[in-house]
Amino acid sequence: MNGIRTDELDRPGDMASSTGTHAMVVFGTGVDCYLSNLPMFAPPHDFQVVLSVELDRRGRRALGADRRHGFGGVHTFDAEPFQIAELDPGRPNSRTTLRGRLFRGHVGRGGVPIAKDIVVTVRSVVYYAKLDPSVDRELLTHLCFGRPGQLYLAHRIARRPSFDQIVAVRLIPGTVTDMLGSPLPDDAHQLGFEQAQPIILGQREFFGQRLRTGEIAVAAFRATASVGGTHGFLAELAVERQIHLEVADLA
Template identity: 45%
Template sequence: MTDHHHHPSGECDTTGRHGMLLFGAGPVYLSHLPMYHCPHHFQVLLEAELPPGVLEKVTGDGLFTFDPDPFPIAELGPHDGPARTTLTGTVFRGHFERGGTPIAKGVRVTVRRVVWFRDIEDAAASGGGLPYLCFGRGEQVFLAHELTTRPNFDQVLAVRFVPGTVRTQVGHPLDDDVAELRFDQAQPVTFGRDDGIDRRLHAGEVATGSFALTRSPSFSRGFTVGVEVERELYLEIDELA
C-alpha cells in the first residue's frame, strides 16, 4: 500500500487499495491496515457481512485479509448523507501483499456498521495508559490498539471479559454480568502501563481495562473489568514506524 494521491490543492485524495484484516464470524469485522501517509492515514474498523459461501472459507485460526478494489476510504467516515455501504474485492488467506493466497475473488462485502473511523495523520500522543479500542459482543470481543502519534503499532486481539471483575472506577464491585458488555461502537479502554510496542498486551495475559468514558450495563459512570487476551490476530510495526 505505497500509493499516494493528491489533489492539485494539496488536499489528500483518499482513493487507493485499502487492504484490511478480516476476522470474526457472525458478525465479520474488517480492520483497515493503516499507515501515516496519504491515502492510508485512517484507522477504520467495520462490522461487515460476507456473501453466502465465502464465510465458510475464512474460518479457523489463520490470517485472512481483504483487498478491496480502489475506493476513497474517506467515504466510510461520518457524513451528512448515506456512507459507503459496500466494498468489492478479493479475500486472501494470509497477507494480501506478503505471499497470501486468493481464495475468493469479486467478493461483495456489505458494510453493516462503521465501528470506528479516525484520521491518524496528525494524531496526538496517548493521554495516559496503554490505549485500545474494544468492540464486539457475546463470544466475539476484540481489542484493536488505538493509533496515536508515530512511531506506533497496529494490533488486533481476541479477548474475553473475566466474570465477576466489573468494578467502579474507584474499585467498588458491581453486579454487572460481563456477558452484558456489548459494544456495537468501539469503546476506548486503557490499561495501566505506558503506551509502546514493548508494553503491548500479549496472548494469555489477564489485565484490568479501564472504560472511563463508557457506562456499564448498570449505568455506572465508567468501570473497570478484567480482560483475558485469548489470541493475537494481527501485529504490524514497520509500516507505522
C-alpha cells in the same frame, strides 16, 4: 452518528487523498465479521477504520472452508480502489458496500486469493479516525468492541512510531467495579459494544504496550456505562489470542 470518530470534520483534501486500494484484516465469524484497515502514516492509507460487515455467500463459504481445513493464520480483504474517507460515519450517504478479493494470508506478503469479486456489506462503522501523528492521543490506549462473550481489543494508533494489533479478549467474571473499585453486579457476560469504546489499560499482568496471549490487564472504561447504568467502570480482560500484529508499516 454510526461509529466513533476522533476529529470533527475531515479536512477538504481527505476525500481525494484517500483514494487507493485498501487492504484489510478479516476476523470474527459469520455472525459478527469485522474488517480492519491496514494503516500507514502516508496517504491514502492514513486511516484507522474498523467495520462490522457481512460477506456475500461466496466470501462466507471460502472463509469458512479455509478455517475448517485448519488454516489458523490471518485472512485479508483487498478492496477495489475507493475513497476510504467515504466510510466516515459523519458523512451523508456514507459507503455501505465494498468489492474485492479475499486472501489467505497477507495480501502484500505472499497471500493466496481464495475468492474473487466478492461483495462486503458494511453493517456499521465500529471506529473511524484519520491518523494525525502530530496529535497526542496516547492516554486512550486501546479500543474495545464486540458482542457479549466475544470481545476484541485494537491498539489505538496515535503518535509515530506505533503498531497495529488486534486481539481477542475475555472479560473476567467478578472483576467489574466502579472507578473507585467498589464491586458492581457481575455483568461480564452481558457486556458488548457495537461501536468501539476507548479504554486505558493498566497493570495486573500487563507490562508493556503490546498485548500477549495469557496476559490480564485492568481496563478503565472511563466513558462507557455498565449494564447496570454506572457511568465509567473498571474490568479485568484476559487476552485469549492474537489476531494481527503489524509494526514495520507504522515505524
